[in-house]
Amino acid sequence: MSAVGVKLPEISHMRDAHVQMMLIKDILAHKEEVAELLDISTLQLDPPVTPKSIPKLETQGKFTLSCSLGKFTLDDALVDYGASVNVISIEMVKSLGIENMEPNTSSLMFRDSSSTTPLGLIKDYPMKIGTAPSILISLF
Incomplete structure (x- = not known):
């Protein structure tokens, strides 16, 4: 052969x-x-x-967008429009002034097979990404 x-x-x-x-x-x-x-x-x-080959660029551009959660605005947020779950840190929850979260019964599994249970669920919170109109989201 x-x-x-x-x-x-x-x-x-x-x-x-x-x-x-x-x-x-x-x-x-x-x-x-x-x-x-x-x-x-x-x-x-x-x-x-x-x-x-494609010529190397001096700058790759901006991969972040401005994002507003309630009255809090981030100028350089990384946004995943296709995410089925939106996760924010407890520090961000405190910065947003959110005091009440609903109990959460789900868990999140990560690619490395580790998992965690979110502290709570925030429903119908106002969010705006870039220049898109505001939407209501649920945050874990």
Whole structure:
């Protein structure tokens, strides 16, 4: 198979041998197509084409937006419009002057498999992102 350009992994089980035999059978049944694909994949361009790269920018721009929660405004908030849960710290809750939160029975699981239970739920709190109209959100 090395003449065709195919390197097969070592066989350690009968199932591996069966899978490899099926692969070899498929390659031999379609040897013209395989040869054409190999020709395309090893095509040498004359003259060689230098890959083009995107020019590096001095500044990448601004990835943050202004965000207003109630009467509190942040000029450089990172916002995820697609988030299904909005989470804020207890320090932010205190800064917003929120004193009452509803009890919360859910938990949040993170990508590293850790989880936590939010301290409470804030429902229908006014929020404005950038120049969009104000909306009412629920915060955990």
